[in-house]
Amino acid sequence: MRQTFVDTATALLDSDPRTAVVLADISGDAFAPAAHEHPDRVVNVGIREQLMLGVAGGLALTGLRPIVHSYAPFLVDRAYEQVKLDLDHQGVGAVLVSVGASYDASSEGRTHQSPGDVALFDTLGGWTVHVPGHAGEVGPLLTAAAGHDEPVYIRLSTQRNAQARPGTGLQAVRRGGRAAVVAVGPMLDTVLAAVEGLDVTVAYTNTPRPFDVKGLRALGHSDVVLVEPYLAGTSSAVVSDALRDLPHRLLSLGVRRTDLHRYGSPKDHARWQGLDPAGVRESISAFVGADAGPARGRG
C-alpha cells in the first residue's frame, strides 16, 4: 500500500499543480524523485511533526492541496492539536496519509503504534476516513481525495486482504441469517475465515467515516458485529445511532486500550487482541449463540 501511495501521489504532483506533499523524513527517500521534479511542492520539514501540519495548514490557506504523510502515531497522535487548529479551525482541509496502523510495527513497540487514530478524528467534525484493505484500493481513494478541499484521512497498513474491493460504500460479501458482521479494511479476510460455517452476513467497507448508514440498514439485520482494525468500539456510537429506531444488539471488536508492552509480530498482536480468526470466531459465536436457532434477521 505504501508504494502504491507514493506512486499515486507522485503522479498527482505531475498532473495537478495544486497538489503538494508534506513529509517529516518518513518516506523521504521514496519521494526523492518527486522532490527533484517538484522542489516547491514536495516539502520535507525534517523530524518536526508539529511543523509538518502547520505547513500543511499554510499551504492549504494559499489554495494548494497538501498530502501529509508519516507514521500514524506521529501524524495523528503527536500532532493532534495542529490537526484540530491548523487545519480544522482555519477552515481548510488536507489529505493525511498514515502508515503503521495499530501494530504493523509490532517489533518497534508502543511508540510506533496508533490504535487510537480513527477515534481521534471522531473528536473533530467532517473528516472522511478511508481504511483500505488492499493496495488496489489506495490509488482511487487518494486520487479522489486530492481532487477537492475537504479533510480526508487515509490509514494504510501492511495487513491486507487477498482481493481489492473498489468503492467506498458498505458491500455485502456473503449472506446469512443471524447477524451482520461488518469488516473494516484489512479485517475482511480474517472475518471471512472466522465465520466459516456460521449463518451470518459479512459486509465490507474501507470507509468508516462517513459510515454507510444506509448500507448498514439495507442489510436488514438487528444484530450487528463490528470488526475494526483500530480501537474497539470506535464506530459503535455511529452504528447505535444508525439503528436508534430499531431494537438491536451490537458487538464491537477491535484493538483494546491496554499497552501490552510486548513485541513480536503483527500476527502475534492480532492473537493477543482477539483479532485473529480463532478469536473473532469465538467472540461472534458467543454473540449470536452457539446453537443453530432460527434466523434473527428482520429482513
Add this chain to the structure above:
Amino acid sequence: MTAPTTTSASLGELLTRLTGDEKHAPSAYSTLDVLWVLYDRVLRASPDRVDDPGRDRFLLSKGHGPAAYYAVLAAKGFIPQEWLDDLAGPDSRLGHHPDRLLVPGVEIGSGSLGHGLGLGVGTALGLRAQGFTDARVYALVGDAELDEGSNHEAIAYAGATGLASLTAIVVDNQSSTHGWPGGIAGRFHGWTASTVDGRDHAAIEAGLRAHNGAAPHVVVAVVEKKG
C-alpha cells in the same frame, strides 16, 4: 480604496471603544506600535484585496490580547468601527482570540500559542510554489510564546532552508518565565535579525524593511516589561 489615515490619538479612541477603559493609554498595548507601523507603512494588504492571492500576509500568532489588532484593522477599514463596541458578545465577530472565519483581513485564527510561525512557513512555501514571489509573510509572536517548542521547529526549518519571504516579529515585553539568556535574536539561527525599540516607529519600519532576500528575517521589538 485608500486606507483612512489616523493618528495615535484616534487609535486610543478605538481602543477605548473596545475595552471601555479610558485610563489605558495606547502604550499599555505591547503590540500596538508594531502593528500600526506594519499596516500603515509596510504591509501590502488592504480591505479591497483581502482575497487577492498575491497580497502580503500578516499572521497574529500571539492571539491573546488582540485589542490593538482590532483597533488597527478598524482604523484601516478592514472592519466597521461599530464592531469594537461589543467585544466577545454573543453575536460579536470579535473575541478575545481572533477567528479568521469571522473577521475580514484576519489571516489565521489563533489563541493556543505556537501555531502562527508554522502556518507562516506553510503560507510562504505555498505562495512561492504558486509564483507569488513578491508576497511577504509576517508572523507576530510574543517572547513568552517562544516557550512553545513548535516555534523552534519553524525557526530551525526556515533558517536552514533560507525561507527568505518570511518575517517573524517578536514583541518582547520580557514576560517569558525563564527568559532567553543570550537574547532572543540569537535563537533564530540562519536568520537575519533587527532588534529595535518597539515604540519607535522609524526604528520599527527600518527593522521591518531590513530583510535581505536570502534569509528569513526576525524583528525583535522590545517594549516595557509586562507589569
